[in-house]
Amino acid sequence: MKSSSDLVTKVSLVRCPSYEEAPLLSSLQQALDLLGGIKQFVRRGQRVLVKVNHLPPPSVAERGIVTHPAFVEQVLTVLLETGAQVRVGDDINPAQGDGFAISGLRQVCQKLGVKLVNLREEGFQLVSIPGAEVLPTTYLARAVLEADVIVNLPKFKTHSLTVFTGAIKNIYGCLPEGLRVRYHREFQGPKFHSVLVDLFSAVRPQLHIMDAIVGMEGDGPANGDIRKIGLVLAGSDGVALDRVALAVAGIDPEQVYYLKKAASRGLGFINRIQVLGENIDGVRIPDFKSGSVSSQIIKRWVPDFVFRAICRSFESHPEVIAENCEGCQACEKACPVKAIRICQGVAKINRHRCIACMCCHEACRFQAIRSQKSMIGRLIITVVRYLRRLRSHGVS
Ligand code: SF4
Numbered sequence: 228m229k230s231s232s233d234l235v236t237k238v239s240l241v242r243c244p245s246y247e248e249a250p251l252l253s254s255l256q257q258a259l260d261l262l263g264g265i266k267q268f269v270r271r272g273q274r275v276l277v278k279v280n281h282l283p284p285p286s287v288a289e290r291g292i293v294t295h296p297a298f299v300e301q302v303l304t305v306l307l308e309t310g311a312q313v314r315v316g317d318d319i320n321p322a323q324g325d326g327f328a329i330s331g332l333r334q335v336c337q338k339l340g341v342k343l344v345n346l347r348e349e350g351f352q353l354v355s356i357p358g359a360e361v362l363p364t365t366y367l368a369r370a371v372l373e374a375d376v377i378v379n380l381p382k383f384k385t386h387s388l389t390v391f392t393g394a395i396k397n398i399y400g401c402l403p404e405g406l407r408v409r410y411h412r413e414f415q416g417p418k419f420h421s422v423l424v425d426l427f428s429a430v431r432p433q434l435h436i437m438d439a440i441v442g443m444e445g446d447g448p449a450n451g452d453i454r455k456i457g458l459v460l461a462g463s464d465g466v467a468l469d470r471v472a473l474a475v476a477g478i479d480p481e482q483v484y485y486l487k488k489a490a491s492r493g494l495g496f497i498n499r500i501q502v503l504g505e506n507i508d509g510v511r512i513p514d515f516k517s518g519s520v521s522s523q524i525i526k527r528w529v530p531d532f533v534f535r536a537i538c539r540s541f542e543s544h545p546e547v548i549a550e551n552c553e554g555c556q557a558c559e560k561a562c563p564v565k566a567i568r569i570c571q572g573v574a575k576i577n578r579h580r581c582i583a584c585m586c587c588h589e590a591c592r593f594q595a596i597r598s599q600k601s602m603i604g605r606l607i608i609t610v611v612r613y614l615r616r617l618r619s620h621g622v623s
């Protein structure tokens with residue numbers, strides 16, 4: 228992120244104090260104008276799918292879990308002015324209630340006359356992923372595949388499994404729910420990160436606009452603490468956009484394995500980035516809580532079988548907070564390895580079966596599952612970071 232003349236990718240970074248209509252629209256326009264304007268990305272008549280982050284559990288927008296509907300509304304306003312055919316979508320489980328209505332996204336789309344698609348309603352299609360490391364084929368939502376342009380609207384959030392969830396991770400929602408669960412079960416550690424990169428390579432949105440007005444820190448993506456960030460980020464390179472978001476949060480990009488992997492596969496840049504608008508140093512959040520990173524850092528450096536044999540005890544695991552548990556079974560249904568049962572109205576986790584995928588943590592809407600931090604894991608991570616800092620200062 229320097230300002231030399233051979234920079235190859237641009238990310239705009241614009242302050243936005245709130246979700247109020249006027250300042251939000253102004254910040255959004257500014258972020259897009261810095262990139263040359265929305266018409267660089269979307270033209271009249273094109274079929275545009277706006278991929279929001281509408282992670283379960285169903286929740287009101289103020290909880291900071293989903294791309295805020297007010298943010299989506301202003302993006303739609305800009306997109307509709309281009310004359311494009313715009314739709315909004317994500318894949319949600321209707322058994323948990325009308326999540327789109329609970330967040331307010333449905334009302335926004337109705338107000339603007341934009342079709343809102345639950346991706347599963349239009350089905351999924353088998354696709355090949357050239358150059359894939361883990362997924363030579365998979366199923367992706369038809370609504371995504373049939374769009375001319377994908378506009379990706381990630382939310383600025385931490386993630387208990389992958390450290391951070393931004394532009395790249397948001398593409399995971401283009402899979403059918405069954406595969407989302409299955410991939411968590413089958414691909415752990417570095418392989419799961421490769422899954423994210425494979426999927427990103429298959430979808431490659433043309434434009435990413437991140438809702439970083441209010442984000443989430445700590446135990447994201449669903450049970451962390453909301454955090455005012457006050458920014459809008461935009462760019463055509465999702466890798467670079469995530470890299471800039473991490474810099475704002477003060478998270479070491481070395482922790483986010485999928486980001487490095489995506490860059491190494493030529494899907495975007497993590498270094499040669501020109502940041503337009505605000506200077507990162509001026510908007511960095513010094514006390515941002517990056518949450519209980521599970522064991523991804525360790526996983527990168529050892530073979531899978533060694534990791535499984537030796538490092539299991541280092542991981543963060545889910546822990547049920549019994550007094551918050553409503554016995555709603557959402558975690559039980561989300562668990563890919565059937566490690567959860569509801570006993571006498573409270574969720575119980577079988578630690579021997581649990582693969583630490585944190586799907587239950589995402590699924591719980593009562594903040595009844597927390598990520599339990601491992602003392603040994605934290606100690607190792609602290610030592611690794613300390614050694615890296617020493618090395619970067621030329622001490623070792
Ligand atoms: S922990 Fe309790 S409240 Fe949370 S999803 Fe599971 S059953 Fe529901």
Ligand code: SF4
Pocket residue numbers: 545561562563564565566567576577580581582583584585586587588
């Ligand atoms: S108990 Fe939670 S973290 Fe463990 S495997 Fe099931 S969903 Fe994943």
